[in-house]
Amino acid sequence: MKIFISGVIPQIGVKMLQEEGYIVEEWNHSQPITLDELIDKCKDADGYINVMSPVSGKFLEACSQLKVISTFSVGFNHIDIPTSTRLGIPVGNTPDVLSNATADTAFLLMLNVSRKAFFNYRRIIEGNWKPGFLSVDYLGQELNGKTLGIFGMGRIGFKMAEKCKGAYGMKVIYHNRHKQEQAEKEIGATYVSFEELLNQADVLSIHAPLSEENKGIFNDSTLKKMKNTSILINTARGAMVNEKDLIQALQSGQIWGAGLDVTDPEPMKADNPLLQMENVAITPHIGSATVEARNAMSVLCAKNIIAGIKGEKLPCVVNPEVYKNN
Numbered sequence: 001m002k003i004f005i006s007g008v009i010p011q012i013g014v015k016m017l018q019e020e021g022y023i024v025e026e027w028n029h030s031q032p033i034t035l036d037e038l039i040d041k042c043k044d045a046d047g048y049i050n051v052m053s054p055v056s057g058k059f060l061e062a063c064s065q066l067k068v069i070s071t072f073s074v075g076f077n078h079i080d081i082p083t084s085t086r087l088g089i090p091v092g093n094t095p096d097v098l099s100n101a102t103a104d105t106a107f108l109l110m111l112n113v114s115r116k117a118f119f120n121y122r123r124i125i126e127g128n129w130k131p132g133f134l135s136v137d138y139l140g141q142e143l144n145g146k147t148l149g150i151f152g153m154g155r156i157g158f159k160m161a162e163k164c165k166g167a168y169g170m171k172v173i174y175h176n177r178h179k180q181e182q183a184e185k186e187i188g189a190t191y192v193s194f195e196e197l198l199n200q201a202d203v204l205s206i207h208a209p210l211s212e213e214n215k216g217i218f219n220d221s222t223l224k225k226m227k228n229t230s231i232l233i234n235t236a237r238g239a240m241v242n243e244k245d246l247i248q249a250l251q252s253g254q255i256w257g258a259g260l261d262v263t264d265p266e267p268m269k270a271d272n273p274l275l276q277m278e279n280v281a282i283t284p285h286i287g288s289a290t291v292e293a294r295n296a297m298s299v300l301c302a303k304n305i306i307a308g309i310k311g312e313k314l315p316c317v318v319n320p321e322v323y324k325n326n
C-alpha cells in the first residue's frame, strides 16, 4: 500500500502508517506541490494525506483509485467533496484536537489588538520607543465585562467563548446555524440574529467554516453595522472577510481593530496596508500550530487512512454519504 503526503507532518502519524507496512512518501520541497506533480505522486497511491493544497475534481478524477483521503486540518473547504463522494472516496479530517489551540490563537489576537501589542513591539525593535512615561500614548481598551460575539458556535467557537467568559467575564452572544445548548447552559451564551451580532459585539470572533453562503460575509455593508469601538477576529478562513472593505473600515474608524490568523490570499504580501496599522495584529495561519495539536492531528490522519485502507468507516469522516451505496 502506498500513502502520499503533500507536505511534512509530525512523524508520529507517519510511523503509525509504516507500522501497518505501508510505503509512505512525503512532499518535503520548499515549494507547494503543483496539480501535475500531485497527480503523478497519487496516481498509484492507496491513501493521500492532504496538507492544505486544493483537492480539485480534476485531481480526483485522475486518481479515482484512491481508497481514502485525509486532510491535515478540520476545515475542508479546499476539497471537492461532491466529486469525492461521487467517486466513492471517503474524506477524513481532524476535528476537536485543534480546537483549544485555535481558540488560544483567537484569544491571543484579541488581547494583542486590544492593547496594540504587536504594533508597540514593532516600535521598540524599530528604535521608536519614546523616552519618558507616556501617559496618553499607546492606549488600548479593556476587555473586562465586554460583549463577545461568536459567529459559528461550533467546537472552536465554544472554546473561545469559554476562555473569554473565564478570563474577562465577557457576556457571550452568538450566531449559528442552530441554537447551541451546551454554550447556553455552560457559558450563559445567548443566541442572536446576524444583525444583532454585528450591532452588539465589542469583539466579534469568526469561527464558521468557509462556504459559498458566507464568502465575503464581512464586507462594507456588514462592517458598517458594527460598533466604532469593536474588534473583529478571524481565525476561520480569510475569504470570509472582504479585505478591501476591512481596510476601509479600519482606516475610516468604522471599527476599532482587527486580529487575523487567516487572510486571502495566503501568504499575505509584505506591503499589505494592514501590516502597518496600529490596531491590527496578524499571525501567519498558526491557529493549530502547537506541538500537542499537530501531533494529535497527525495521529488522527493516520487513523483515518488506516481505517479507509481497511474499508472501515473513518473515525472522522466529512462525507458520510459515501457509505450509503455500500
Ligand SMILES: NC(=O)c1ccc[n+]([C@@H]2O[C@H](COP(=O)([O-])OP(=O)(O)OC[C@H]3O[C@@H](n4cnc5c(N)ncnc54)[C@H](O)[C@@H]3O)[C@@H](O)[C@H]2O)c1
Pocket: 074, 075, 076, 095, 096, 098, 099, 102, 151, 152, 153, 154, 155, 156, 157, 175, 176, 177, 178, 207, 208, 209, 210, 213, 214, 235, 236, 237, 261, 262, 285, 286, 287, 288, 289
Ligand atoms: N486558523 C487555523 O489554523 C484554523 C484551525 C482550525 C480551524 N480553522 C477554521 O475554523 C473553522 C471552524 O472549525 P470548528 O471545528 O469549530 O467547526 P464546527 O463545525 O465545529 O463549527 C462551525 C460552526 O459554524 C456554524 N456555521 C456554519 N455556517 C454558518 C453560517 N453561515 N452562519 C452561522 N453559523 C454557521 C455551524 O453551525 C457550526 O456550529 C474550520 O472550518 C476552519 O475553517 C482554522
Ligand SMILES: O=C(O)[C@H](O)CO
Pocket: 072, 073, 074, 075, 076, 098, 287, 288
Ligand atoms: O482548518 C484547519 O484545521 C486549519 O486551518 C489548519 O490547522
